[in-house]
Amino acid sequence: MDTMVDSWTDREQVIARAALERARTRAVDVLIARLRTSIEALASADEVWQLHDFLSIERHTMEGRFDFRLGGILFVLAGLVKDELLAMEELEGLEADKLAKVKAMSRF
Template identity: 55%
Template sequence: MVDTVLEGWTTSEQTIAKSAFDQAYARSIDQLIKSVRSKSEQLDTAETIWALHDYLSIQRHTIEGRFDFRPEGILFVFARLVKDELLKLSELDGLDKEKLTKIAAMARF
């Protein structure tokens, strides 16, 4: 993750945001590792190897797109992570109430 300054966010909020973001990223990678281990047990042909390769390529693209810490979209990122169950709203406790309300509302859709 890039050390990005979130303008309009307190130092405490930035620390909370970075920690929550990192936790969600770690969960996403843990899920991927479990999935790859499971899929690797089924490798028995060239086709299954290429299918695993394709799966990993898609997952890399998905993860890189999902975990974008740029200030202009961070509330959307958090909402998506909550919706995808990679982040709990409670892990963002300490953020401004307005930010939490926006994240919670966006996560419903």
């Protein structure tokens, strides 16, 4: 068993949840900005339905991406760092091994 995954203090869970929520808020802000541009360019019913399909996919993706489960949270946090929705500094307070793992995984 990987003790980094199995062993999360209450404080670390609070830090990870808060970081995940900040990243989620940023992702929503990016989506809204993208939608503002897309909506202005709508010119047909087909484009409206394409936008609907896009939003359905985005919702599904975001709901999965921001689901807090300790078993995979290091991978989630690393992906958010890689996508620049989260900074390593926002994870300060996590165990050094967890921070190192997130930093290493965010490079790929």
